[in-house]
Amino acid sequence: MSDEEAEEEYLFKIVIIGDSAVGKSNLLSRYSRNEFNAHSKATIGVEFQTQSVEIDGKEVKAQIWDTAGQERFRAVTSAYYRGAFGALLVYDISRRATFDNVARWLDELNLARMLVGNKCDLEDSREVSLGEGKRLAESEGLFFIETSALDSTNVETAFEMVIREIYNNVSRKVL
Numbered sequence: 641m642s643d644e645e646a647e648e649e650y651l652f653k654i655v656i657i658g659d660s661a662v663g664k665s666n667l668l669s670r671y672s673r674n675e676f677n678a679h680s681k682a683t684i685g686v687e688f689q690t691q692s693v694e695i696d697g698k699e700v701k702a703q704i705w706d707t708a709g710q711e712r713f714r715a716v717t718s719a720y721y722r723g724a725f726g727a728l729l730v731y732d733i734s735r736r737a738t739f740d741n742v743a744r745w746l747d748e749l750n751l752a753r754m755l756v757g758n759k760c761d762l763e764d765s766r767e768v769s770l771g772e773g774k775r776l777a778e779s780e781g782l783f784f785i786e787t788s789a790l791d792s793t794n795v796e797t798a799f800e801m802v803i804r805e806i807y808n809n810v811s812r813k814v815l
């Protein structure tokens with residue numbers, strides 16, 4: 641690798657959206673700090689974490705934003721979405737209403753790439769089947785994955801798939 645290549649750096653902004661209490665904050669804390677909080681309160685203020693991923697030998701940084709408890713439709717301010725390259729759109733597999741609202745979240749933004757069915761550890765109280773999630777993702781042209789912030793299932797994969805996709809498509813060079 642030449643010196644020039646070694647200095648290349650990529651930075652993408654990613655937002656996490658979806659209904660309240662689907663597990664957005666916990667997915668981010670699991671991914672960035674390997675932490676899970678069973679009694680997490682609504683995020684106060686704006687929160688983001690920067691994570692580095694190595695893709696094709698290059699360091700790709702993702703600035704991942706949490707909604708800061710502003711999950712009502714239209715209440716998420718335009719500043720939250722501004723400059724975002726991609727999104728994780730999360731629902732809770734054990735709460736049907738959060739899945740039914742996915743379409744409304746999609747109306748809010750046209751950059752969603754990844755549909756995330758969280759809490760897949762709650763198999764006993766599952767209300768949304770894996771097939772339903774897959775079909776919705778297919779019809780909307782999204783990637784799809786089921787995750788659990790609780791037991792770490794697929795959390796890293798969910799974030800890294802969207803980071804990789806952005807890198808492959810609409811990368812913004814910052815250096």
Ligand code: GDP
Nearest residue numbers: 661662663664665666677678680759788789790
């Ligand atoms: P947010 O409002 O979407 O940011 O949701 P939070 O991250 O605050 O999580 C809401 C609640 O769901 C909390 O009580 C979490 O402990 C719980 N939770 C989050 N992710 C999971 C998961 O993967 N499995 C289970 N069983 N509970 C989860």
